[in-house]
Amino acid sequence: MDQFLRKHFAFLTTFWNKFLPHRVSNSCPLEFWEPVDGSLHPTLDPDPEEPAFSLFGVLYDFTARSADELSVNRGEKLCVLKEEGGYVLARRLSGDPVMGYVPANYISKLSQEPSAQQPWYISGISRTTANHLLLSPPNRHGSFLIRDSESNRGEYSLSVRNHTKVRHFRIYKEPGGSFYLEKGHMFPNLEQLLAYYTANWNVIHSPLLHPCIQKRPTETDQWERPRSEFQLWRKMGEGCFGEVWEGTWKNTVPVAIKIMKQADMRDDFAKEIQNLKCLKHTRLIKLLAICSVGEPVYIVTELMRKGNLHSYLNSAAGKELTTHHFLSISCQVADGMTYLEEQHVVHRDLAARNILVGEDLACKIADFGLARLLKDDVYSTTGNAMIPVKWTAPEAAIYQTYSPKSDVWSYGIFLYEVFTYGQCPYEGLTNQETIQQITRGYRLPRPNSCPAEVYGVMLECWKSHPEDRPPFHSLREMLFCIYKWGHYPFS
Incomplete structure (x- = not known):
């Protein structure tokens, strides 16, 4: 009865959610209800060419309880036509193209975008950067990558190293979500597009042999900061190691700055820095940053304005x-x-x-x-x-x-x-x-x-x-x- 009311009086959704809450299957994992980090990008506007339907995957088995509901099994793909309250009107893509209502929390939208885990996809790089990466060792003839298109948002480019040059191919995207390099060859996702051109590389006259290998950036200490970010204001103390100053970080955050002048004491301060990094307690002084490149060395900690006890x-x-x-x-x-x-x-x-x-x-x-x-x-x-x-x-x-x-x-x-x-x-x-x-x-x-x-x-x-x-x-x-x-x- 409550499903019937929800479907035919969708404008009262708030009322139904309060007095007729959905029953959730005990088999539903808790993580399903948690938002996924990075799933939304608030800086991007909706695609104006959003199609009239969306592709969803079924998360849990659902058995229809009335003639207007649709029974589905986990793993099936659905074409969702519209949403009504806590339900969606969907059409099954496999088997008989039957339509019906399915609870909205039993399905999840499928993404056709390339995963960051794919070794061949590198997001946020320019054509020039792609050239540099592919022409740098250990990459060689046949190395390739897919990157975001610089000129056409939502589309991609295929960049391939051909001996000493890099060739770039625009990957077009249809409103329905298909991808292609040539009009006659459409692919539902980038994986299938790559598989086709890996087997038929002569079409683009560039073999796709190895995903591009990115050089790992030099690991930098998360605590290391440039000395220019700190300003010294008042000397608080001095000893055989150097001086302690009251200062500011980026002209805003009050800090204490311990300045080590003697190069032969670097080992001692390296030990202190390691202790400060590893130990965290409200009764221990907190490390904020270090400046160890060049001289003098700075150890930057929270400021205790009254000085030493x-x-x-x-x-x-x-x-x-x-x-x-x-x-x-x-x-x-x-x-x-x-x-x-x-x-x-x-x-x-x-x-x-x-x-x-x-x-x-x-x-x-x-x-x-x-x-x-x-x-x-x-x-x-x-x-x-x-x-x-x-x-x-x-x-x-x-x-x-x-x-x-x-x-x-x-x-x-x-x-x-x-x-x-x-x-x-x-x-x-x-x-x-x-x-x-x-x-x-x-x-x-x-x-x-x-x-x-x-x-x-x-x-x-x-x-x-x-x-x-x-x-x-x-x-x-x-x-x-x-x-x-x-x-x-x-x-």
């Missing part, structure tokens, strides 16, 4: 922070380090100077994976490595044995920095004296503004044996509980 803690705004703020910072960094730990990445230089601060006290970890970055007096050379001794676990400082557990030790030192407003740890001690004191069991005292619960977390981080230190996900949970439920006297 160490400098911020020492600023007037930093001096106004409370214990509640410190715990928020600590939780954010623990969250980012938990992600690095899960990805089996060792930071090696976790410290307040390598945490960047943005709006609303948002903190992000930077420079993960590098062992030397900022001021020379922070680092001590051991062999060929420069390490920040006062932030480094004893097993890493003495034996260069790094692990997530050595990062946990550094996180304890980071907490000390935060709760002392950026005070240098082990102040007054040299690097050598610091290692000696640590190995004898000395630990930094509890800062005045630090709750006892947080100092307990620090001591857990500073256990002598790495295996006794908690993982970052446990540190994150402990600090979050203190942040959420703790009642501390210092605020």
Whole structure:
């Protein structure tokens, strides 16, 4: 009954769709209902020579339930004459030319256009480009391609290499959809046209032997951008690696630009770039672009306007922070380090100077994976490595044995920095004296503004044996509980 109403009162389609929804077969795959990317081209106008009928393929079996419906089987081809609501009036092309109604969602329009998967079809190229492609190695005599016609929209051209020259043939398209080179030889699609002229190449005096081979374009790094796209505005910091500037990308997007001046540090920065590309987390600084062609090298990241946390803690705004703020910072960094730990990445230089601060006290970890970055007096050379001794676990400082557990030790030192407003740890001690004191069991005292619960977390981080230190996900949970439920006297 509902089909009858739909067909004979099509002007009430909206009403029928609301109160008499179509029943859809359970066998219909979900992907059938999803739009296909690229199936519509909004910049193209409809073909003014659209024929009065369209060719469709049957997607699912349908059994007629009344005399005016048409039974069809999956794979059959139909000529659709008109649409009425949720149905189409169609004529079967195979067997008896019977007409009838078929549900519109059981069929799909057939395309006579060449598929991008066809090796011989290259879209969007000019006659000149076709010449260049076919005359370039590894193409040779008999190489061919089909391209879009430059002068006749909706039609095509066949380009064939004949020894040292390229010949071009216009492929005409009839209003009904057939293709031809010569009026007497019509073909329903380009595949059959090519098959005919491959077998009868003497008609065009050019053999069709090999589809054109396109040279693969040189692979370029998706992150690589020309240096001219960036403008430097204000220097934010400087160290042994170079400088960090606030700037803009294409005069609109605010960015931070790390400039590497020393050519001998390219390997270090290559490692940092790889880490930035592969690691994605809200508490890690985000890579936007790189400029590695020529000198100097730029590493372009999101801009954190308040700079590094160490400098911020020492600023007037930093001096106004409370214990509640410190715990928020600590939780954010623990969250980012938990992600690095899960990805089996060792930071090696976790410290307040390598945490960047943005709006609303948002903190992000930077420079993960590098062992030397900022001021020379922070680092001590051991062999060929420069390490920040006062932030480094004893097993890493003495034996260069790094692990997530050595990062946990550094996180304890980071907490000390935060709760002392950026005070240098082990102040007054040299690097050598610091290692000696640590190995004898000395630990930094509890800062005045630090709750006892947080100092307990620090001591857990500073256990002598790495295996006794908690993982970052446990540190994150402990600090979050203190942040959420703790009642501390210092605020």
